[in-house]
Amino acid sequence: MSKLLEQAIARVMQLPETEQDAIAAFILEELEDEACWDRAFSQSQDMLAKLAAEALAEDRAGKTQELDPKTL
Template identity: 65%
Template sequence: MTELLEKAIAKLKTLSASEQDAIATLILEELEDDTLWDQAFEQSQDTLATLAAEAIAEFKAGKTQPLDSETL
């Protein structure tokens, strides 16, 4: 465990049980979200590669236009 995490946990121990549970819930939800994001990103690699190949092919075929500040 890192020093910073140990410091955070020491501070958490001074909070009420309900505050500790609220923060624990937030941490666990964040970790779960990170896991789900990683899984989704990992599963999308083939799709992203296909889209990238299509974009490159359109660029090489002259079917694209440069973006400028007015386009955005």
């Protein structure tokens, strides 16, 4: 366990149980959310590669236009 995490846990342990539970729930939700994003990105790599290849092929074929940042 990292020193910073040890410090955080030590401070949380000093809080009332209801606040500890709220912090624990927040941490667990964040960890689950991060796991969901990891799964989503790992499952989308093939599709992203395909889309990138299509975009590059369209650019090489002259089917794209240069973006003018002044018109954004």
